[in-house]
Amino acid sequence: MNYRILISVILGISSFAVMADNEMMIKQSRQAVKALATELKAELMAAMQKAGPIEAIKVCNTRAPQISKKISELKGLNVRRTSLKTRNSANKADDWEHGVLQQFEQRKRNGEAAQTLEYSQITEVNGKRAFRFMKAIPTGEICLTCHGENVAPEIKAKIKQLYPEDKATGFRVGDIRGAFTVVKPL
Numbered sequence: 002m003n004y005r006i007l008i009s010v011i012l013g014i015s016s017f018a019v020m021a022d023n024e025m026m027i028k029q030s031r032q033a034v035k036a037l038a039t040e041l042k043a044e045l046m047a048a049m050q051k052a053g054p055i056e057a058i059k060v061c062n063t064r065a066p067q068i069s070k071k072i073s074e075l076k077g078l079n080v081r082r083t084s085l086k087t088r089n090s091a092n093k094a095d096d097w098e099h100g101v102l103q104q105f106e107q108r109k110r111n112g113e114a115a116q117t118l119e120y121s122q123i124t125e126v127n128g129k130r131a132f133r134f135m136k137a138i139p140t141g142e143i144c145l146t147c148h149g150e151n152v153a154p155e156i157k158a159k160i161k162q163l164y165p166e167d168k169a170t171g172f173r174v175g176d177i178r179g180a181f182t183v184v185k186p187l
């Protein structure tokens with residue numbers, strides 16, 4: 002075989018492998034995000050119905066980090082939530098996440114549906130190569146109880162007590178509340 006053909010065949014196969022690898026990591030990230038979203042929503046709804054929003058705040062406060070940790074370990078990656086306006090400052094976006102959240106806002110203004118906004122890239126995290134993935138979280142009706150423009154005073158007080166630095170109010174239905182964010186070290 003002519004060596005030029007051989008080289009292009011090898012390059013072709015390896016770029017195909019990279020693409021397949023990338024697809025696999027996107028798929029894996031989507032699954033982790035879905036698992037986290039489903040579990041968080043189920044616990045939130047159950048707490049809201051059973052005990053009301055004040056108790057549900059406690060569920061978000063204690064269970065959200067626990068469930069994120071559990072699913073991260075189960076799926077072999079790191080999945081959490083972030084936002085341009087965080088409630089828990091531990092969820093603050095890093096530079097890359099901040100850029101992607103701004104990109105999501107721009108894409109939404111350009112007419113894309115918040116439900117479908119996703120972005121992934123191979124980049125570096127703390128000097129190490131990593132695959133990163135984000136998926137936007139739209140604001141639904143139920144979210145307004147604790148993230149809306151008119152949060153009830155007793156709910157507001159409880160939130161302020163737990164999160165003195167809270168920035169996560171003033172949202173409307175359809176706004177991007179934040180995003181799920183995945184890191185997979187390579």
Ligand code: HEC
Pocket residue numbers: 045054055057058059061062063065066082083084086087088089090092138139140141143144145146147148169178179180
């Ligand atoms: C009962 C009150 C309550 C409701 C209802 C609620 N949240 Fe939250 N939310 C919280 C609390 C408390 C936190 C902080 C959790 C933590 O400490 O990680 C939070 C954190 C978040 C975060 C993580 C980023 C940040 O701001 O720290 C996102 C994203 C989020 N909520 C989205 C939603 C969405 C979407 C809905 C509707 C489906 C919703 N929330 C409904 C109380 C609530």
